Amino acid sequence: MARFTGRSVLVTGSSQGIGAACARRFAKEGANVVINGRKESEETKALLAELQAMGQRCVFVAADVGTAAAAATLVAQAVEAIGVLDVLVNNAGVERSSDFWDTTEEDYDLVMDTNVKGPFFVTQAFVKHCRAAARKGAVVNMSSVHEELAFPHFASYCASKGAMRMLTRDLANELAPLGIRINNVAPGAIATPINRHLMDTPELLRPLQAKIPLGRLGQADEVAALVAFLASEEAAYVTGSTYFVDGGLSVSYSEQ
Numbered sequence: 325m326a327r328f329t330g331r332s333v334l335v336t337g338s339s340q341g342i343g344a345a346c347a348r349r350f351a352k353e354g355a356n357v358v359i360n361g362r363k364e365s366e367e368t369k370a371l372l373a374e375l376q377a378m379g380q381r382c383v384f385v386a387a388d389v390g391t392a393a394a395a396a397t398l399v400a401q402a403v404e405a406i407g408v409l410d411v412l413v414n415n416a417g418v419e420r421s422s423d424f425w426d427t428t429e430e431d432y433d434l435v436m437d438t439n440v441k442g443p444f445f446v447t448q449a450f451v452k453h454c455r456a457a458a459r460k461g462a463v464v465n466m467s468s469v470h471e472e473l474a475f476p477h478f479a480s481y482c483a484s485k486g487a488m489r490m491l492t493r494d495l496a497n498e499l500a501p502l503g504i505r506i507n508n509v510a511p512g513a514i515a516t517p518i519n520r521h522l523m524d525t526p527e528l529l530r531p532l533q534a535k536i537p538l539g540r541l542g543q544a545d546e547v548a549a550l551v552a553f554l555a556s557e558e559a560a561y562v563t564g565s566t567y568f569v570d571g572g573l574s575v576s577y578s579e580q
Contacts, residue, residue, distance in 0.1 A: 512570025
């Protein structure tokens with residue numbers, strides 16, 4: 325039997341990249357899947373058709389997770405559409421690049437609202453659902469190596485991922501008595517659409533690859549494999565930790 329047969333998963337920010345890879349992995353392993361994006365697009369329509377062709381129950385729910393109200397509505401609509409939720413993957417995230425002294429309040433708020441407030445309140449709504457249904461649950465947050473590593477010109481992004489690390493550690497303690505586990509997955513440089521410019525610019529790509537012990541960018545499927553493990557019963561004794569998927573970048577970086 326597939327690991328997620330009979331279970332349902334919500335993946336935020338899953339129209340492309342790592343989020344879409346996670347949705348595919350869960351569907352392949354038997355899960356019903358709720359995918360999410362700010363609005364329906366050709367990408368989400370294609371992904372939904374792909375998932376449904378695997379024979380699972382899959383739906384799309386539009387929501388911008390940057391407010392508490394939208395987060396609660398997303399979970400409520402997901403439950404209404406699919407019946408129950410067992411797993412939450414907080415994947416939605418954004419980054420903005422600027423010199424620290426030029427960072428605008430607008431960009432700061434966008435990053436923090438999406439990367440911290442969103443996961444906080446989507447998780448809160450998920451926990452309320454689990455409590456009401458008297459069900460256990462698993463939460464996997466998509467963090468980043470930059471919860472640990474400095475990333476000049478991305479101060480708000482680093483701050484948001486550092487906050488995610490502490491939030492996960494705190495909630496692991498508070499939610500454990502409810503039978504709800506929570507962990508972070510921290511990707512390094514992954515070959516996704518957000519890194520298209522990097523992949524298309526050899527003078528940027530080569531120096532980065534030289535810093536990665538495995539010498540290459542990661543693939544979204546490699547991140548999704550770890551997410552699926554942490555969400556599964558195979559990880560029943562795992563909570564409150566961050567797991568790096570970075571080809572050794574964080575180890576190499578820290579030793580330079």
